[in-house]
Amino acid sequence: MILCVLFTNRAGNVLLERFHGLPAEERLHWRSFLVKLTAENLKTARDDEVFVASHKSVFIVYTVIGDICIFAVGKEVYDELALMEVLNAVTSSVKEVCRKDPSERLFLEKYGKVCLCLDEIISQGALEHTDKDRIRRLTRLKPLAE
Incomplete structure (x- = not known):
C-alpha cells in the first residue's frame, strides 16, 4: 500500500499531503x-536527484524539483x-502542470490541478495510472477515446 505522498518546500513546510491507511x-x-530523516540530503540535493530510505518495513523515496520536495512512502508490494x-x-x-520546475508560489497557484493529477495517479493507496498523457486527459475530464 502507498501510505503517503507528501509535498513540502525546502524548509520542510507541508504544501500537500495524501495519506492512505494511516490513522x-x-x-x-x-x-x-520524513522532514527530519531527509533534511540533510535535501540541503544539497539537485533537481530530480532521487533518494531512498527505509524504516522497519516501510520504504521511502524522495526527490526535489524546483523548490518542492516530494516524498512517497509505501509498504508491502510498494517497495x-x-x-x-x-x-x-x-x-x-x-512539471507538466507547472510547465517548468515549480517554485513554491507556482505550485500553490496550480494546487487544484496538482490534486487532480495526484488523485488519478493514486487511488485508495494503490498506483492507478503512470502514463503522463493519460493523466493529463483524465484531469481535463474529457473522454479517453479522443
Whole structure:
C-alpha cells in the first residue's frame, strides 16, 4: 500500500499531503519523521536527484524539483522500485502542470490541478495510472477515446 505522498518546500513546510491507511494520530508523526530523516540530503540535493530510505518495513523515496520536495512512502508490494514509478508519475505530472520546475508560489497557484493529477495517479493507496498523457486527459475530464 502507498501510505503517503507528501509535498513540502525546502524548509520542510507541508504544501500537500495524501495519506492512505494511516490513522489520523500517526500522520503528524510521519510528517515530522520524513522532514527530519531527509533534511540533510535535501540541503544539497539537485533537481530530480532521487533518494531512498527505509524504516522497519516501510520504504521511502524522495526527490526535489524546483523548490518542492516530494516524498512517497509505501509498504508491502510498494517497495523502492514501485515507489520510483509513483514518484516518476507524480514529478512528471507536476512539471507538466507547472510547465517548468515549480517554485513554491507556482505550485500553490496550480494546487487544484496538482490534486487532480495526484488523485488519478493514486487511488485508495494503490498506483492507478503512470502514463503522463493519460493523466493529463483524465484531469481535463474529457473522454479517453479522443
